[in-house]
Amino acid sequence: MDAARHSYHHGDLRRALLEAGIALAREGGPEAVVLREATRRAGVVPNAAYRHFASRDALLQAVRAAALAALAVAMEKELARARKQPDVARASLRAIGIAYLRFADREPGLFRTAFSVTGDPETAGDPETAGRSGMNPFQLLGAALDQMVAAGALPAAQRPGAEYLAWSAVHGLAMLALEGPLRRMTRNQIQEIGRRVVAMVDKGL
Numbered sequence: 001m002d003a004a005r006h007s008y009h010h011g012d013l014r015r016a017l018l019e020a021g022i023a024l025a026r027e028g029g030p031e032a033v034v035l036r037e038a039t040r041r042a043g044v045v046p047n048a049a050y051r052h053f054a055s056r057d058a059l060l061q062a063v064r065a066a067a068l069a070a071l072a073v074a075m076e077k078e079l080a081r082a083r084k085q086p087d088v089a090r091a092s093l094r095a096i097g098i099a100y101l102r103f104a105d106r107e108p109g110l111f112r113t114a115f116s117v118t119g120d121p122e123t124a125g126d127p128e129t130a131g132r133s134g135m136n137p138f139q140l141l142g143a144a145l146d147q148m149v150a151a152g153a154l155p156a157a158q159r160p161g162a163e164y165l166a167w168s169a170v171h172g173l174a175m176l177a178l179e180g181p182l183r184r185m186t187r188n189q190i191q192e193i194g195r196r197v198v199a200m201v202d203k204g205l
Helices: 002-028 035-042 056-082 088-106 108-116 137-150 162-179 187-204
Strands: none
Touching (some): 002 035, 002 056, 002 108, 056 088, 056 108, 056 137, 088 108, 088 137, 088 162, 088 187, 108 162, 137 162, 162 187
């Protein structure tokens, strides 16, 4: 305890509280992110947290940003593989969708936290929501769509608002699988549906 508090004195407490909040979200989604529990896990008294997070909502927003950043990194990893495909533009769009669904499946608590609390996923000015490329998930999707236009795979006239069409289809499937009637399906069944939804979005745009 003493060693931990000594390190917190040097500026590590915010990171410790954030990591505790991320662990709570991973375990139980946004509802599980409680400031008092985060301080308990960090090994400090509750009042110490208020220097860094004035309220539970402040901690939740920071955890949400970290969840979005983790999703962005997952997308970037899938995009790196897509760049080796012959049709890079289409492969990149599909990679975004597949990475999104895989993240929802593997990190349901973080996924729900990323999209179940107040916040604008389009926000470009918050570096805390970005992956290694400096773009957040929504911006990565937009870049993939712009790439399709540049490659002639998507008519420029159909580009405006295409993010929302693609996002709503894939997000809808993710939520049906996590919390809706599809949650009783096997992982293989959901993965197959996911591939078909992503293909449908690609062709439909």
